[in-house]
Amino acid sequence: MPSIADVSTTTLDHRDKVSRNALGIGIAVGVYAVSFGVLSVTAGLSPAQTCVMSMLTFTGASQFAYIGVLAGGGGALAALGPAVLLASRNAAYGLSLTPILPTRLRDRMVASQFVIDETTAMARSQDEPEDALRAFKLTAASVWIFWNLGTLIGAVLGSGIGNPQTYGLDAMFPAAFLALMAPQLRRPGAPVAAISGALLAVILVPLTPVGVPVIAALAGLVPGVLAANGRRR
Amino acid sequence: MSWWAVLALCVIAYLLKAVGPVLAGGRELGPRMRGVLDLVPVPLLAALILTQSLSTGRHLVIDARLPALAVAALLVWRRAPFLIVVLGAGATAAGLRALGWSG
Numbered sequence: 001m002p003s004i005a006d007v008s009t010t011t012l013d014h015r016d017k018v019s020r021n022a023l024g025i026g027i028a029v030g031v032y033a034v035s036f037g038v039l040s041v042t043a044g045l046s047p048a049q050t051c052v053m054s055m056l057t058f059t060g061a062s063q064f065a066y067i068g069v070l071a072g073g074g075g076a077l078a079a080l081g082p083a084v085l086l087a088s089r090n091a092a093y094g095l096s097l098t099p100i101l102p103t104r105l106r107d108r109m110v111a112s113q114f115v116i117d118e119t120t121a122m123a124r125s126q127d128e129p130e131d132a133l134r135a136f137k138l139t140a141a142s143v144w145i146f147w148n149l150g151t152l153i154g155a156v157l158g159s160g161i162g163n164p165q166t167y168g169l170d171a172m173f174p175a176a177f178l179a180l181m182a183p184q185l186r187r188p189g190a191p192v193a194a195i196s197g198a199l200l201a202v203i204l205v206p207l208t209p210v211g212v213p214v215i216a217a218l219a220g221l222v223p224g225v226l227a228a229n230g231r232r233r
Numbered sequence: 234m235s236w237w238a239v240l241a242l243c244v245i246a247y248l249l250k251a252v253g254p255v256l257a258g259g260r261e262l263g264p265r266m267r268g269v270l271d272l273v274p275v276p277l278l279a280a281l282i283l284t285q286s287l288s289t290g291r292h293l294v295i296d297a298r299l300p301a302l303a304v305a306a307l308l309v310w311r312r313a314p315f316l317i318v319v320l321g322a323g324a325t326a327a328g329l330r331a332l333g334w335s336g
Contacts, residue, residue, distance in 0.1 A: 020314075020315075021315045024314070024315040024316040024319070025315065025319075027316065028316070028319045045239070049236065049239050052239060052240075052243070053239050053242065053243065056240075056243035056246075056247070057239075057242050057243045057246045058246070059246050059250075061281070062242065062246060066242060068290075076235060076237070076238035077238065079238065080238055080241060080242060080245075083242055083246075084242070084245050084246075084249075087242075087245065087246045087249050087250075088249050089277050090246070090249050090250045091249040091250070091252045091253060092253075092273045092274075092277065093250075093253075093273070093274060093277075094249075094250050094251065094252055094253030094254050095252070095253035095257060095270055095273065096253070096270040096271065096273040096274060097253065097254065098253045098254055098257050098270075099267060099270075101254050105255065108251075108254040108255050109251065109254075109255060111254055112247065112250045112251035112254045112255060113247060113250060114250075115250040115251075115253070115254065116250075117274075117277075117278070117281065120274050121274055121278060124271065124274055165326075165330065166327060166330060166331075167323065167327050168297070168301065168322070168323035168324060168325065168326030168327035168328075168330070169323060170285070170298060170326070171286075171297065171298045171301035171302070171322045171323055171325065171326035171327075172319045172320075172322055172323040173281075173285050174281070174282045174283075174285045174286045174298065174301075174302050174305065174322070175301065175302065175304075175305035175308075175318050175319050175321070175322030175323070176315075176318070176319050177278050177281050177282045177285075178282050178302070178305050178306060178309055178318070179305070179309050179315050179318045179319070180278065181274075181275060181278040181279060181282065182309045184274065184275050184278075185275070187271055187272060187275070188268075189272060190272060190275045193272050193275045193276045193279075194275050194276055194278075194279035195279070196276065197275070197276025197277065197279050197280050198276070198279035198280050198282065198283040199283075200280070201279075201280035201283060201284050202280075202283050202284065202287060202288075202293065205284060205287070205288045205291060205292075205293055206291055206292065206293060208291075209291075210290060210291060213280060213284055214277060214280045214281055214284060215277075216280075217276045217277055217279065217280030218273070218276060218277065219276075220275075220276030220279070220280075221269065221272055221273065221276060224272050224275070224276065225268070225269055225272065228268065228272075
């Protein structure tokens, strides 16, 4: 919850904080990208394919799901399933970002490539539309640069780096998402949506293919919106 | 390994991202619709947090990632900077694993 000190901080401080957070999440993403590059090459993709995937697909969870199936012995078609399911949440993100993105069609087509977890969370944690667009752009640039730099380093290093879990890399992503989600919990209905979505996802993990639980968590919106409307009356 | 699936994933991923901004672009949304769309990332992020902390593939597991998430939650609650939250969680998991706890 914001204290009086937070309310009185200047706009400049706030803008600095957005830049710092964008850089911070970029670095975290870059570290994780190194492990993606390593795992992708060891799963059987070439370094060129690994780097093209990071530049163009540019949605980490889908990329990890893809190479995870390959590493487990699945074929390319089997690998596409969970990767596409995980990517489909970006469609929901794109809809939620529509009000703050530029109005020109060409700008929207460019911006679309950068509609991912990190940019959406950073943009939605801003109160003013112009701050939201600035946060979106800064995060997009930071994450894209570090994601591809990290991928390249990982792909070149190959398997020489050892197990990324030794360094706790896999624990960094939930922490990053938690830090990004926390400010959004102030919205009416948000805590209810978060808890119901997360519980539904966990229940579905053993029951559905990889990727489905996170998408099914969208159903958490229903109790969330009901709670928000109930509070308004 | 063939290129076609890699490129197919690139194209599909882009089309999914572009559905909202390109098709719904420039239209005014009512306040009720905006309220709903504002909430969209929250359950998805919450689901990512828990599934990435508690599952490996289709198995629910409790390992070093759960205490790491607890440390992250404590740091977020104490209003720690973003990078400290992320590194704190990573260091917790790495430390526990170095001590031999694999869950």
